[in-house]
Amino acid sequence: MVVGEAERSGGFVVEMIEMVSGFNRSVSSSHFGRRGLSFSGSRVGSHYKAWMSRYFQVLVLSCSLISFVLAIACGYLYAYPSLNLIIQDAESLEMAEPVDExxxxxxxxxxxxxxxxxxxxxxxxxxxxxxxxxxxxxxxxxxxxxxxxxxxxxxxxxxxxxxxxxxxxxxxxxxxxxxxxxxxxxxxxxxxxxxxxxxxxxxxxxxxxxxxxxxxxxxxxxxxxxxxxxxxxxxxxxxxxxxxxxxxxxxxxxxxxxxxxxxxxxxxxxxxxxxxxxxxxxxxxxxxxxxxxxxxxxxxxxxxxxxxxxxxxxxxxxxxxxxxxxxxxxxxxxxxxxxxxxxxxxxxxxxxxxxxxxxxxxxxxxxxxxxxxxxxxxxxxxxxxxxxxxxxxxxxxxxxxxxxxxxxxxxxxxxxxxxxxxxxxxxxxxxxxxxxxxxxx
Structure with a gap:
């Protein structure tokens, strides 16, 4: 039962690895896979694969968050001059607003x-x-x-x-x-x-x-x-x-x-x-x-x-x-x-x-x-x-x-x-x- 779950989990990890990087897929199927077998423990292999899954999830999430922040920052820097002019114009109009009748x-x-x-x-x-x-x-x-x-x-x-x-x-x-x-x-x-x-x-x-x-x-x-x-x-x-x-x-x-x-x-x-x-x-x-x-x-x-x-x-x-x-x-x-x-x-x-x-x-x-x-x-x-x-x-x-x-x-x-x-x-x-x-x- 444990082996089956590990195999399903390992399959999920392999799919994630294939989506993220071909290089990582080949590494995990050869070198690290053989190392896990050398300890003759599919449990160790599944544990390692689960760890790699969490690692890549965090990595993907972090990259997405950084990209989002950079996009917002770049957009703000690009739009700032126009926003500043709009604010200045609004202040100018406010100063020139007719006084209350x-x-x-x-x-x-x-x-x-x-x-x-x-x-x-x-x-x-x-x-x-x-x-x-x-x-x-x-x-x-x-x-x-x-x-x-x-x-x-x-x-x-x-x-x-x-x-x-x-x-x-x-x-x-x-x-x-x-x-x-x-x-x-x-x-x-x-x-x-x-x-x-x-x-x-x-x-x-x-x-x-x-x-x-x-x-x-x-x-x-x-x-x-x-x-x-x-x-x-x-x-x-x-x-x-x-x-x-x-x-x-x-x-x-x-x-x-x-x-x-x-x-x-x-x-x-x-x-x-x-x-x-x-x-x-x-x-x-x-x-x-x-x-x-x-x-x-x-x-x-x-x-x-x-x-x-x-x-x-x-x-x-x-x-x-x-x-x-x-x-x-x-x-x-x-x-x-x-x-x-x-x-x-x-x-x-x-x-x-x-x-x-x-x-x-x-x-x-x-x-x-x-x-x-x-x-x-x-x-x-x-x-x-x-x-x-x-x-x-x-x-x-x-x-x-x-x-x-x-x-x-x-x-x-x-x-x-x-x-x-x-x-x-x-x-x-x-x-x-x-x-x-x-x-x-």
Missing amino acids: KCDLFDGHWVPDSSYPLYNASECPFAEMGFNCLANGRKDHDYLKWRWKPKNCELPKFDVLRILKWLRGKRVVFVGDSMSRTQWESMICMLMTGVEDKRGVYEINGNKITKQIRFLSVYFTSYNFTVEFFRSVFLVQQGWASRHGPKRVKSTLKLDKLDDSSKEWSDSDILIFNSGHWWSPGKLFDAGCYFQVGGALKLGMPITTAFRTALNTWASWVETRVNTNRTRVFFRSFEPSHWSDQGRRFCKVTRHPLSTTKGKDKSPFSNVISNVVKNMKVPATVLQVSYMAAFRSDAHVGTWSDMPSVPDCSHWCLPGVPDVWNEIVFSDILANDRLHPQSIT
Whole structure:
């Protein structure tokens, strides 16, 4: 019985050996077989054959396992570059995902971030010397290291290459006062960080950036687009007073007529407006400038009422002259200053942002802007920057300008707060492209 089982087992082993290797079959049938017979023990032979069977089973299993592991490893190494690109693309898309519609980008707080600032003003020829606080002697760098963090979402990371591609062949137009010019300079400096040939970025008329020039346009050769600035502090037309009018009236603001340069604004892809800082008694009434609607003087009209009338004129122009299917329209709210006195003679720049707004986030001009835009028949976006800017008593020019004897708690250092306004504009553009992929170039 034992011999029969051994013979059947031996036959199985012989079959396995024949399947695995002819060499092993011949060895086991001759040399090792004779050795087993020399001990005159078929039991020994069957024991040896069983041992060989287990050996080859383990060998085959081990080879199969090793082959499987090698196949997986080779496949992973072959596919890794593609997988890595997919992961990077997914991360990039996640960074550019539009923020939750329920999230208010303008409701948040400032957080320290060592990755800021986004550029070096001394390396950007379009940052005015008067706004380059570090170059003008400011020693502390703390004011450069703050990022705006909305409460319930994240402001997407500034993606300069994607923005440059989106801007190819387009026009960005800023219209407003010197605060608008600061944001214009900020945007150019931010975009230049992604341009290899810096010499290919230049002002088309060769003009130096100054307060007096009414029109400035910087061209990006590599991407064929312009970032332009039109100086229009009131947005509406200014005119001389009638000879037969009151002597105190030297000039007027024609509240029902938009600035005569407005014909140059409409053919653009991004329009960013601001106004408000010149709408004050000192810059209007003290200078003999009063309001006019049609041919009638409005000597008793309050400034906020005149501002609302002017903005309604602006809104009507946008509704009738701007193709909002192509052009994204933004209006920035009033950004607060941080003067230490009402006469704007003393300016104390703090080391860090304020812990509270101290009421500086409130402005009748911002309220007018929000109400007018809300009632427009076409889409426009209000950049509600008043709240975020109210904390930044540390980010003003102060005495670190090109005229240190004249303190400045109205304008902002560059890099600085205006960069965040542009980050929000860019995030809105990318979010819009995600919703309307056909607009991506």
